[in-house]
Amino acid sequence: MNRASLFEQIQKKKSFLCVGLDTDIKKIPSHLLDTEDPVFEFNKAIIDATKEFAVAYKPNIAFYESLGAEGWKSLEKTLNYIPKEIFTIADAKRGDIGNTSGLYARAFFENMSFDSVTVAPYMGEDSVTPFLGYDNKWVILLGLTSNQGSFDFQHCDLGKNEALWQRVLKKGKEWGTEDNMMYVVGATRADMLKKVREIIPDHFLLVPGVGAQGGSLQKVAEAGMNDHCGLLVNSSRGIIYASNGEDFADKAAEAAQTLQKEMAEYLEKYL
Amino acid sequence: MNRASLFEQIQKKKSFLCVGLDTDIKKIPSHLLDTEDPVFEFNKAIIDATKEFAVAYKPNIAFYESLGAEGWKSLEKTLNYIPKEIFTIADAKRGDIGNTSGLYARAFFENMSFDSVTVAPYMGEDSVTPFLGYDNKWVILLGLTSNQGSFDFQHCDLGKNEALWQRVLKKGKEWGTEDNMMYVVGATRADMLKKVREIIPDHFLLVPGVGAQGGSLQKVAEAGMNDHCGLLVNSSRGIIYASNGEDFADKAAEAAQTLQKEMAEYLEKYL
Numbered sequence: 001m002n003r004a005s006l007f008e009q010i011q012k013k014k015s016f017l018c019v020g021l022d023t024d025i026k027k028i029p030s031h032l033l034d035t036e037d038p039v040f041e042f043n044k045a046i047i048d049a050t051k052e053f054a055v056a057y058k059p060n061i062a063f064y065e066s067l068g069a070e071g072w073k074s075l076e077k078t079l080n081y082i083p084k085e086i087f088t089i090a091d092a093k094r095g096d097i098g099n100t101s102g103l104y105a106r107a108f109f110e111n112m113s114f115d116s117v118t119v120a121p122y123m124g125e126d127s128v129t130p131f132l133g134y135d136n137k138w139v140i141l142l143g144l145t146s147n148q149g150s151f152d153f154q155h156c157d158l159g160k161n162e163a164l165w166q167r168v169l170k171k172g173k174e175w176g177t178e179d180n181m182m183y184v185v186g187a188t189r190a191d192m193l194k195k196v197r198e199i200i201p202d203h204f205l206l207v208p209g210v211g212a213q214g215g216s217l218q219k220v221a222e223a224g225m226n227d228h229c230g231l232l233v234n235s236s237r238g239i240i241y242a243s244n245g246e247d248f249a250d251k252a253a254e255a256a257q258t259l260q261k262e263m264a265e266y267l268e269k270y271l
Numbered sequence: 272m273n274r275a276s277l278f279e280q281i282q283k284k285k286s287f288l289c290v291g292l293d294t295d296i297k298k299i300p301s302h303l304l305d306t307e308d309p310v311f312e313f314n315k316a317i318i319d320a321t322k323e324f325a326v327a328y329k330p331n332i333a334f335y336e337s338l339g340a341e342g343w344k345s346l347e348k349t350l351n352y353i354p355k356e357i358f359t360i361a362d363a364k365r366g367d368i369g370n371t372s373g374l375y376a377r378a379f380f381e382n383m384s385f386d387s388v389t390v391a392p393y394m395g396e397d398s399v400t401p402f403l404g405y406d407n408k409w410v411i412l413l414g415l416t417s418n419q420g421s422f423d424f425q426h427c428d429l430g431k432n433e434a435l436w437q438r439v440l441k442k443g444k445e446w447g448t449e450d451n452m453m454y455v456v457g458a459t460r461a462d463m464l465k466k467v468r469e470i471i472p473d474h475f476l477l478v479p480g481v482g483a484q485g486g487s488l489q490k491v492a493e494a495g496m497n498d499h500c501g502l503l504v505n506s507s508r509g510i511i512y513a514s515n516g517e518d519f520a521d522k523a524a525e526a527a528q529t530l531q532k533e534m535a536e537y538l539e540k541y542l
Contacts, residue, residue, distance in 0.1 A: 022371075024374075060367075060371055060374075062365075062372075062378065063374055065374070065375065065378040066375070066377040066378040066382060067378075067382065068343055068378070069340045069343040069347065070340075072340040073340045076340065093365070093366060093367050093391070093394075094333075095391060096331075096333060096362075096364050097420075098418065100293075100331055103295075103331075103333035103336070103337040104333045106337040107333065107336040107338075107339070110337075111337060111338065120391045120393050120394075121393060121424060122391050122393045122416075122424060123391075123413070123416050123418060123420050123421065124418065124419070124420020124421055124422065124423030124425070125420040125423055126418050126419050127418065127420050128420075145368070146368075147368045147369065147394060147395065147397050148395070148396070148397050149394050149395020149397040149398050152392075152395030152396055152442055153392060153393060153395055153435065153442075154393065154394075156429050156435060156438065157429065157430070158427050158428065158429065159428070159430065164424065164427060164435065167427065168424065171423055171424075
């Protein structure tokens with residue numbers, strides 16, 4: 001999917017919501033456990049309930065991988081079930097030497113047909129560029145994450161008022177463009193979004209951490225929005241586990257709609 | 272597997288060779304392509320041919336993942352085929368927020384039963400520690416890699432003569448011990464092994480890049496060996512693709528034995 005189509009979706013749905021499909025077999029409502037593929041059945045119901053409010057879905061690959069080959073099948077079925085006009089993110093945080101990254105790209109862009117994959121930057125340019133060789137596919141590079149561990153390395157001072165995460169943003173900008181690269185920027189650092197936008201004014205940001213991880217949507221929208229919106233804000237547990245009863249899909253729809261309505265306001269105000 | 276058992280294997284086989292199972296369906300000898308699971312048949316033959324000379328096997332997960340659910344099955348079968356006394360490494364370079372890293376640990380340590388998994392450090396402590404909560408299982412943390420891209424971030428100067436990769440080694444040492452953590456250190460930086468050993472004298476190092484990536488085994492052994500050997504030196508393509516004909520397994524055995532003999536010398540000399 002290209003940037004224009006993504007922006008079109010955002011305008012049409014008045015939403016920049018990404019729903020994180022962090023589907024844990026241990027948390028699925030019990031009435032689904034008798035079906036042939038509970039993970040897929042759960043995702044299918046979540047997608048049906050939220051697709052009106054979401055512009056992106058982000059399966060967290062770890063949840064599927066933890067189930068082995070069966071999990072991988074559930075993932076493939078889930079991806080195929082997502083409506084084609086909705087942006088898809090393989091949240092995989094891959095990254096390895098060039099030929100190996102090329103195979104991860106094959107996994108997510110050819111064997112499956114995700115629009116984007118999250119990539120870890122530690123191994124540098126040749127670990128990232130193999131993902132950039134596909135038309136209308138995207139790298140979402142880890143910039144600044146919202147977990148406690150982000151302070152261990154990402155905030156390391158490289159001198160001249162530059163932290164490692166800022167160097168990562170700058171380098172990534174040399175490797176890709178605003179048409180094939182996005183960045184993960186944690187919402188709990190909303191005060192740092194201004195610094196982010198100084199380096200990458202035009203790129204899309206994938207912002208996790210609204211909801212369970214505790215960021216403020218309003219602050220993110222105010223500081224982070226650009227003329228193409230430039231934001232995909234993710235919510236996972238707050239939506240998909242809004243209820244663990246038979247009404248889980250209805251409650252997920254409500255939670256997604258609540259966020260979408262708030263997003264519509266901010267699009268009106270800041271776009 | 273614990274450190275003592277690994278060292279016992281090394282002494283018994285006079286080898287610190289790790290064979291990288293970077294099995295690419297596109298490079299498998301053509302006579303295997305008619306079998307039901309060519310990737311597994313290839314690995315099985317390679318394991319049979321090299322197990323006498325190797326103390327570890329390292330499937331590169333990207334190669335399996337690029338084939339989807341089928342690849343995952345080949346991986347599971349391969350892992351189950353490796354003799355129990357040989358150390359196994361899931362070369363996956365995973366790393367995510369705590370609960371997600373916990374699921375990757377479940378994938379490689381519970382659903383499958385690898386002895387270790389390679390982990391990327393960018394997201395810091397809580398992305399690494401979930402892998403450390405298993406008895407006799409190991410994290411192999413990316414320290415200094417051998418690719419060109421390592422210069423983008425790993426060599427960033429943090430002041431006081433410290434590069435990012437050195438900070439990673441130090442932090443990792445706080446999180447784990449020499450009994451549950453190893454480090455990836457690229458062999459093409461053999462001149463830097465002395466600096467590595469100043470920080471982590473007792474930890475095992477996984478050294479890729481001998482052979483196709485061009486490091487010198489002798490230099491690595493001289494600068495890197497400690498009183499438990501402390502080295503696993505990986506060779507992938509140089510062994511598994513030593514021939515692409517029907518004699519591929521024989522040629523793999525020869526290539527592995529050549530390295531093992533050289534290693535026996537260095538164990539004699541430097542241990």
